[in-house]
Amino acid sequence: GDSVTQMEGPVTLSEEAFLTINCTYTATGYPSLFWYVQYPGEGLQLLLKATKADDKGSNKGFEATYRKETTSFHLEKGSVQVSDSAVYFCALSGMDSSYKLIFGSGTRLLVRP
Amino acid sequence: NAGVTQTPKFRVLKTGQSMTLLCAQDMNHEYMYWYRQDPGMGLRLIHYSVGEGTTAKGEVPDGYNVSRLKKQNFLLGLESAAPSQTSVYFCASSYGGSGREGEQFFGPGTRLTVL
Numbered sequence: 474g475d476s477v478t479q480m481e482g483p484v485t486l487s488e489e490a491f492l493t494i495n496c497t498y499t500a501t502g503y504p505s506l507f508w509y510v511q512y513p514g515e516g517l518q519l520l521l522k523a524t525k526a527d528d529k530g531s532n533k534g535f536e537a538t539y540r541k542e543t544t545s546f547h548l549e550k551g552s553v554q555v556s557d558s559a560v561y562f563c564a565l566s567g568m569d570s571s572y573k574l575i576f577g578s579g580t581r582l583l584v585r586p
Numbered sequence: 587n588a589g590v591t592q593t594p595k596f597r598v599l600k601t602g603q604s605m606t607l608l609c610a611q612d613m614n615h616e617y618m619y620w621y622r623q624d625p626g627m628g629l630r631l632i633h634y635s636v637g638e639g640t641t642a643k644g645e646v647p648d649g650y651n652v653s654r655l656k657k658q659n660f661l662l663g664l665e666s667a668a669p670s671q672t673s674v675y676f677c678a679s680s681y682g683g684s685g686r687e688g689e690q691f692f693g694p695g696t697r698l699t700v701l
Contacts, residue, residue: 477628505688516590516676516692517629524687562628566688571636572617572680573644574688576628 475500479563479577486553486584494548494580496537496563504565506530506539506546507574511560520548520561553584588612590693592677598699599667607662607696609677617680618660619644619690620652622673629676635660636682667700674698 480495498506505524509517521530526541535550546563563577590611599605609618616637621629631644635654649671651663660679664671674697678690 507688514694516694517678517690518692519689522688564688571634571642572682572687573619573631573634574629574690576630578626578628 475567475575477563477565477575477577479580482581484582488586489552492550492553494561496546498544498565502568504567507564508548509562555584555586558584590679590691592693592696596697600701603667604665609660610658611679615679617682619678620662621676624673669700672700
């Protein structure tokens with residue numbers, strides 16, 4: 474079945490460092506890909522998405538490119554802030570009509586001043 | 587707009603007790619979902635609904651039941667709670683298709699502990 478694998482955390486960075494969180498997927502057909510973010514004590518929020526190969530999703534300085542050839546959707550940010558500390562989830566939405574999401578296990582990011 | 591709300595926020599149960607978690611959304615979404623979040627496992631889908639009066643099983647449905655009698659509400663029931671059901675439960679809703687597939691709006695979660 475469809476699945477998402479993302480890098481283990483926690484990832485600890487200093488403010489203004491470059492961030493990469495790796496995400497790869499296994500799916501039939503052409504899924505849509507997402508990054509969701511969960512701040513402490515809150516529910517998940519959509520961060521960005523891409524719906525077809527070579528699309529780049531971007532939001533709040535974060536970017537991810539849908540790479541079909543490597544089945545990847547890595548999250549990047551050029552300069553992280555303390556306020557970016559959160560748990561980041563990669564997810565895919567398959568081809569069936571339920572539009573349900575399949576999530577990776579999440580990567581905790583801690584940014585230190 | 588309140589978005590997606592969940593009640594209660596916290597609950598402690600004893601093994602064998604029952605309870606119902608309530609999810610409500612005010613965005614007129616057709617699709618609603620219940621997930622559980624466990625450490626190191628991401629979110630796993632319990633049940634979902636594609637419209638009023640419909641429900642379907644997700645990845646981990648055993649021990650749970652759901653109902654969607656009104657479009658805006660989606661209830662998750664535990665008939666006989668077990669310690670393995672200790673988790674954080676999230677409700678989500680979405681438009682479904684129409685170019686916004688996968689864009690789900692999440693509630694703040696319910697932390698459930700079963701002793």
